[in-house]
Each structure stands twice: as structure tokens, then as C-alpha cells.
Amino acid sequence: MASNWRGTREYRVWRAMVIRRDKRCIVCNSLKNRSAHHKNSGSYFIEDRYEVANGACLCKKCHTKFHTDFKRSFKEKCTKYDFDNFMSLTMYIKNIVYQERIDG
Numbered sequence: 001m002a003s004n005w006r007g008t009r010e011y012r013v014w015r016a017m018v019i020r021r022d023k024r025c026i027v028c029n030s031l032k033n034r035s036a037h038h039k040n041s042g043s044y045f046i047e048d049r050y051e052v053a054n055g056a057c058l059c060k061k062c063h064t065k066f067h068t069d070f071k072r073s074f075k076e077k078c079t080k081y082d083f084d085n086f087m088s089l090t091m092y093i094k095n096i097v098y099q100e101r102i103d104g
Contacts, residue, residue, distance in 0.1 A: 019036055021052060027087070032059055038054055041078045
């Protein structure tokens with residue numbers, strides 16, 4: 001496995017396509033500091049590395065939150081299952097906060 005795959009043209013095209021598809025951070029809807037996140041880690045799941053369906057647009061804040069708060073680091077292996085759980089938990093918390101605001 002080449003350690004510099006993020007410097008390739010294929011990676012830059014994949015990143016641009018993911019961001020273009022989602023447009024905003026899919027967690028917080030931000031347009032600032034967008035990045036493309038691999039649902040299945042690009043370092044571990046080489047066959048999924050450049051699949052647009054394996055990507056999600058996240059802002060820097062949400063991307064960091066996933067890798068450091070939900071997982072333990074940016075180097076830890078991540079799977080689509082992990083990402084789906086992160087999204088479910090995030091949406092659950094957002095709904096609780098929203099409901100508390102409505103209920104006053």
C-alpha cells in the first residue's frame with residue numbers, strides 16, 4: 001500500500017466529487033472548511049478508496065469530532081458501520097436538544 005495515496009490525482013478527484021455531491025457538511029450543514037471523509041478508511045479498504053459512495057462531506061469541526069471523540073484518532077481504522085453509528089448518535093442528540101428548546 002502506498003502511503004502517499006492522498007497526494008494522487010485520483011484522491012483529489014474523489015474529494016472534489018464528494019464535496020460537490022453533498023455541498024455542505026452532512027452533520028451541521030456548514031459550508032466552511034469542508035473535507036471528504038472516507039466511511040470505510042481509505043488506508044484499510046483500498047478497493048473503496050476512490051468510490052464516491054464511500055465518502056461524506058464533513059466540515060473540519062465535525063470531521064475532527066468523528067475521529068477524536070467518536071473514534072480515538074485519525075489513524076484508527078474506521079468503517080461505514082462506525083460512521084452510521086456516529087450519524088445516528090449525532091442526530092439523536094440534535095433531536096433531544098431541539099425538543100428541549102421547543103419544550104422550553
